[in-house]
Amino acid sequence: MLNSEKITKTLLFLASLIIILLASGMMFTLINGSIPVFKEFGINFIFSTKWNPTEEKEVYGALPFIAGTIITSIIAILICFPLAFSTSLFIGEYYRGRGLAKIIGTMVDMLAGIPSIVYGLWGFYVLRPLIVDLGFNSQGYGIFTAGLILAIMIIPYATSITSEMIMMVSNDLKEAGYSLGATRKDVILKIIIPNARSGIFSSYILAFGRALGETMAVTMLIGNTNVIPKSIFDTGNTMASVIANQFGEADGLKLSALIAIALLLFVITGLINGTGKLLIRKFS
Amino acid sequence: MKKLLGILVVVILFASCNNGNSDKKSDKNKSKTVSITAAGATFPLPFYNLAIKNYSKATGILLTYGGIGSGGGIRSLKDKVVDFGATDAFLSKEKEAGMPAEIVHVPTCIGAVVIAYNLPGINDLKLSNENLSDIFMGKITKWNDQKIQKNNYEINLPDIDINVVHRSDGSGTTYIFSDYMSKISTNWKENVGRGKSLKWPTGMGAKGNPGVAGVVKQTKGAIAYIGSEFAFAQKISFAKIENSAGKYITPNLKSISAAAQGQIPADTKIMLTNSSDPNAYPISGFTWLILYKEQKYANRTKAQAEETLKFLSWIIEKDAQALAQQVNYAPLPEKTIIQAKEILKTVVFDGETILK
Numbered sequence: 233m234l235n236s237e238k239i240t241k242t243l244l245f246l247a248s249l250i251i252i253l254l255a256s257g258m259m260f261t262l263i264n265g266s267i268p269v270f271k272e273f274g275i276n277f278i279f280s281t282k283w284n285p286t287e288e289k290e291v292y293g294a295l296p297f298i299a300g301t302i303i304t305s306i307i308a309i310l311i312c313f314p315l316a317f318s319t320s321l322f323i324g325e326y327y328r329g330r331g332l333a334k335i336i337g338t339m340v341d342m343l344a345g346i347p348s349i350v351y352g353l354w355g356f357y358v359l360r361p362l363i364v365d366l367g368f369n370s371q372g373y374g375i376f377t378a379g380l381i382l383a384i385m386i387i388p389y390a391t392s393i394t395s396e397m398i399m400m401v402s403n404d405l406k407e408a409g410y411s412l413g414a415t416r417k418d419v420i421l422k423i424i425i426p427n428a429r430s431g432i433f434s435s436y437i438l439a440f441g442r443a444l445g446e447t448m449a450v451t452m453l454i455g456n457t458n459v460i461p462k463s464i465f466d467t468g469n470t471m472a473s474v475i476a477n478q479f480g481e482a483d484g485l486k487l488s489a490l491i492a493i494a495l496l497l498f499v500i501t502g503l504i505n506g507t508g509k510l511l512i513r514k515f516s
Numbered sequence: 517m518k519k520l521l522g523i524l525v526v527v528i529l530f531a532s533c534n535n536g537n538s539d540k541k542s543d544k545n546k547s548k549t550v551s552i553t554a555a556g557a558t559f560p561l562p563f564y565n566l567a568i569k570n571y572s573k574a575t576g577i578l579l580t581y582g583g584i585g586s587g588g589g590i591r592s593l594k595d596k597v598v599d600f601g602a603t604d605a606f607l608s609k610e611k612e613a614g615m616p617a618e619i620v621h622v623p624t625c626i627g628a629v630v631i632a633y634n635l636p637g638i639n640d641l642k643l644s645n646e647n648l649s650d651i652f653m654g655k656i657t658k659w660n661d662q663k664i665q666k667n668n669y670e671i672n673l674p675d676i677d678i679n680v681v682h683r684s685d686g687s688g689t690t691y692i693f694s695d696y697m698s699k700i701s702t703n704w705k706e707n708v709g710r711g712k713s714l715k716w717p718t719g720m721g722a723k724g725n726p727g728v729a730g731v732v733k734q735t736k737g738a739i740a741y742i743g744s745e746f747a748f749a750q751k752i753s754f755a756k757i758e759n760s761a762g763k764y765i766t767p768n769l770k771s772i773s774a775a776a777q778g779q780i781p782a783d784t785k786i787m788l789t790n791s792s793d794p795n796a797y798p799i800s801g802f803t804w805l806i807l808y809k810e811q812k813y814a815n816r817t818k819a820q821a822e823e824t825l826k827f828l829s830w831i832i833e834k835d836a837q838a839l840a841q842q843v844n845y846a847p848l849p850e851k852t853i854i855q856a857k858e859i860l861k862t863v864v865f866d867g868e869t870i871l872k
Contacts, residue, residue, distance in 0.1 A: 283715065284714075284715035285686070285711060285712075285713045285714065285715070286708070286709040286710070286711040286713075286714055286715060287709075287710075287711050288709075289709060289715075356730070356734075357734075360734070361734070364735075370676075370677045370679060370735075370737065371679045371720065371731070371735045371737075371738065372735070373720050373731075451684070451723060452723075452727075455720035455721065456684030456720060456721030456722065456723070457716070457719070457720055457721060458715070458716075467720045467721075469684075469721075476723075477684040477685045477721070477723055478684075478685060478686055478713060480584060480585035480587065480588055480685055480686060481585045481586060481587035481588070481685065481686025481687065481712045481713065482587060482686060483587050483590070483591060
């Protein structure tokens with residue numbers, strides 16, 4: 233009995249150790265790889281908008297990509313929020329347990345399973361011509377198009393977690409509310425949302441985190457211009473997308489710059505998840 | 517539970533399929549003594565794929581070529597994990613000095629970069645050097661700009677925006693294009709320069725030739741540079757370009773081949789852009805395979821070195837050059853083949869010449 237317990241403990245410990253080693257190994261590789269670029273440009277690398285990979289004129293600054301990443305993700309979350317929130321109320325409260333809600337719930341889960349490249353293709357052939365027809369810009373690529381496809385991609389994440397959270401609110405509380413004469417709106421605003429808010433909030437943080445790192449679909453639609461976009465219909469680039477695009481031919485300082493961008497993305501995602509967790513703890 | 521079982525069945529099915537395949541492959545491997553690995557440029561990839569397929573079929577030698585980009589090819593050769601690499605831009609003196617041992621360049625074929633555009637109903641656009649650089653510098657922004665119209669008085673250009681499309685990934689195609697642009701425009705040379713990826717003054721990026729071609733086909737008013745091998749196979753309209761003799765040249769295998777008619781240095785390290793030949797298409801260039809002059813490295817056997825050299829001397833010869841034309845590359849001129857052979861003769865194993 234005691235022996236098997238010991239074995240289990242050791243196994244579990246080893247498994248966790250591997251995770252720690254993997255994470256720190258990855259961190260080490262990223263930091264090690266980005267040393268040359270930080271040596272060359274210092275902290276300026278993060279705040280500079282200059283990106284010139286031409287030999288002998290090499291200058292690297294990550295700001296255009298940081299800006300592109302954050303702006304597309306914010307657009308995505310802004311578009312995603314109303315859609316995802318109303319869908320989850322529909323599934324989790326209004327039509328809870330009914331056939332229609334189940335069908336919609338399954339569809340939402342299916343959307344989550346579609347590979348990024350498929351969204352990219354759909355965006356390229358359907359969404360982009362639509363943007364051109366609407367007259368936002370003449371070629372249809374850009375920050376807004378990328379944000380739009382990201383919004384569609386993160387809706388399932390936000391929706392399924394939010395609806396779970398809404399369903400988890402105890403029935404006793406809701407029934408107590410109704411027995412006191414509360415309307416459905418009152419129950420939603422005063423009982424469901426306050427009780428589920430930390431869960432709902434964390435679902436949007438998760439969705440935002442996914443939008444930050446999304447690569448393939450964004451690369452296909454953002455226009456890949458290495459400058460800070462002047463408007464949301466302008467073309468731009470994100471951190472993940474520039475790495476995917478330029479990694480193949482990169483060497484020397486440029487490779488280091490790309491690794492440094494990866495490190496920054498790692499840090500930004502970590503920071504956002506961290507603040508999310510902190511806020512959740514504060515709320516609940 | 518039923519669901520799980522279903523998934524399990526599918527997984528097992530897939531796994532068994534894979535097993536079947538890999539067993540067959542490893543059987544094939546065992547019967548061959550030497551296998552050659554190479555990696556590099558994507559620009560000549562269709563040619564190398566076809567050449568390797570035919571060569572493997574004829575000789576039984578297993579050859580693998582990874583189209584990972586010129587930079588990756590150089591890196592792989594530097595790390596000594598491949599038998600030879602491939603690049604669209606010859607290595608500068610500094611870069612060659614950075615390699616662990618002396619290397620040689622072997623040209624394999626000539627490719628070109630065409631200027632593709634999407635203007636409905638128009639397929640004989642001519643571009644002067646000045647217009648070409650002004651468009652890609654973002655100075656001309658409308659198709660019916662007087663400058664372009666003057667250059668093309670017989671066609672009626674529409675009043676739409678010019679959408680410049682360039683490569684978003686680093687590429688030998690970009691290198692050849694920017695090398696040409698630097699030769700025809702001092703403004704370009706000073707402000708943009710030459711490289712596999714650039715700081716673009718205007719336009720948007722798309723990944724790879726297929727990505728750029730896709731955007732051009734989908735976007736009215738788009739203009740882009742695309743590898744000729746890809747553009748020819750895709751039937752996109754492309755412009756006639758003014759060459760150094762002032763003639764407007766349509767890119768085709770003949771005009772691309774003409775670019776290599778001039779004097780070629782013995783090591784073949786030359787950019788063919790803006791050739792002085794009056795019939796040459798000006799945005800053309802060699803693509804090279806690179807290998808170590810001393811083939812004894814990283815536990816390689818003599819047989820390995822011999823097979824590598826055999827393949828390299830085959831790929832520059834007539835049979836392989838005919839294959840190049842099938843996939844829209846211009847063949848090497850006769851005298852370049854002789855030069856390439858001389859280069860291969862300098863390659864040694866442990867100090868001994870391999871090709872006699």
